[in-house]
Amino acid sequence: MKVGLPRALLFYYYDPLWQAFFHALDIETVTSGATTPHIVDNGVRNSVAEICVPIKIFCGHVVELLATDVDAVFIPRMITVEERKRFCPKFLGLPDMMRYTVPGLEGRLLDPDIQCRQESLADAQDYESLAKMLGKSGREVKRAFAVASEQWEVFRRYHRSGMNIDEAMAALNKKENPVYEPPKNEKRLTIAVLGYVYNIYDSFVGMDIIKKLRLMGADVVTFEMLDDGSVAEKLQRYSKTTPWTFTNKLLGAGYDFFEDPKIDGMIHVTAFGCGPDSMLGRLLEFIAVDHGKPFMTIRVDEHTGEAHLSTRVEAFTDMLRRKKFPVR
């Protein structure tokens, strides 16, 4: 059996886990390539007009995989990975949506329900239905989950040591990580980049914003470098937090970054049409005002022009630098 994994949405967060999982079960996997304009076009063609860009891109990757010889495309229904928080409705309905919008997917869809209380999926309960889909025994699946979540914990440890997702993935695959040499600049900045993994690390949509910032002499921190415990602690003070797992992580990280004196400014990268971000963005604006820190929102979509992003990022870093190192 050959399973296709779309390189979109939570791929950037969970890929090491699923790779290890299928490897442990001796199932071959195929990952779709990096997002290209062609993939985006296919996605736009096969999804409803108003839906957010990440879903359209996901759709494009599914189309891409269906054109290969994979037996099934893996689209887990991510329901919950922590207590009392769930994913955005579009994740919950993702397999259903794909099944009925992408022609040819019906019958080649692998859509297990993921309902856990731990992010590492170590306490996954529903082995049997997935085992049936894969033609394995429940026991094998259980063992594979154990191996996979261990591998994923390693991946998370890399994050907490200060690597971003691209670097952690390379480290995990024992690949030579391109040594990042900060440009010689006395006036260094630290900028927090907040955004979902599928917006920031998809270099088509996110346009390598992290690299751009680094080239301008800024150190970049992201939410996955924070410890989950400390993020949760930050949010405990508030009576009600957002209902979505990742939005909540970003909100907690936002509080953390704004309170952190080392951080000079924050950039929120959001995709066009993102529902949770419409609320998160406004909340972050309020927190930024409370803390008196510079804050910028960048809305990305399927357009390919990079000039707007470069201009805004340059202007933002220039502004921060003037603020931090005043010229007399």
Next chain:
Amino acid sequence: MPQKPTQGTFDLATKYSPEFLCFPFKCLMGTYIEALEAGAEAIVTTGGDDNCRAGFYAEVHRRILASLGYNVQFFVIESLFKHPRDFIGSIRDLKGKYSWWHALGTIHFCYDLIAAMDRIQERIRILRAHEKNKGDFTRAWRDIEELFDTCYDRQDVRETEKKAWKILHSVPVELWDPKQAMRIGIVGEIYVTMEGHANQEIEETLAAMGVEVVNSQYVSHWLKQRLQILPWRKSHMEKIIAKAKPYLKLDLGGHEQENIAHMIDYWEKGLDGVIHLMPFACMPELVTQSIIPRISKDLGMPIVSLALDEQRGTANIQTRLEAFLDLAMGKKIRRAGVPGLAAR
């Protein structure tokens, strides 16, 4: 009691709401500001912790209002079953010095009032298509609303409902053959399907084209589902929800499963088509919208999905409705073979 939303409400709303938030949020934003300007001292709203944005409205509203200088008290009523303590707590705060008995009586009274009005509205939606003088039913409904406004206990509600039915029956209607009338179901996000001003009075537009309307969303149904304590009593919705399962496995936190179930249910009841209304960028309904082409194909029923927002141009909806009704009419003629219809 807040006023009905107007153009002014929407202007205020779009000015102070985040751009990509959904339309109901913006409408509420505008309505809150208008109510506060008119002297309201507190806001009562619903919470929830499903994954629709509506559950988190109050938090964002409160902060935006605070940033505008309105420090107003919010009573956010959470789900009775998921957060019984919060639910009771907010009722306790609300009732102030009144007794629990009084509070329960008030809740019961409100429910009866809403349910009575919903029953009448349900009938108007069917009858309006056949009114002799255009606008009669809209005027009658306005009178009925005023009558209900003067109700103070459940006895009043019962008497007023009797009066209301009398008013309704006195409105002149043309005789019609029930077989010939087009009947269209409306499903969708609860706010835009119910608030006439938000959906550009789609029901009146349809009635003017001679179409009977069945709406799937009523406040009383929603309340009943949320406050139903007797487990053996099943609502109509719980009975039909299984029909949606093959299309959408999970409840996404909005009304998407219910809407799909309603579409199938309406088809089985012989309705001629369904209009799906959603606010622009509504998260759960976007999933429904994605699945609709397939449902429509499987059932062979015309379904149109309209996204609504603060743009008030009517030509778009008018054109799409006309095209949709032509399609549905063609289907009806072919299905039933009613000869008289072709001439209309």
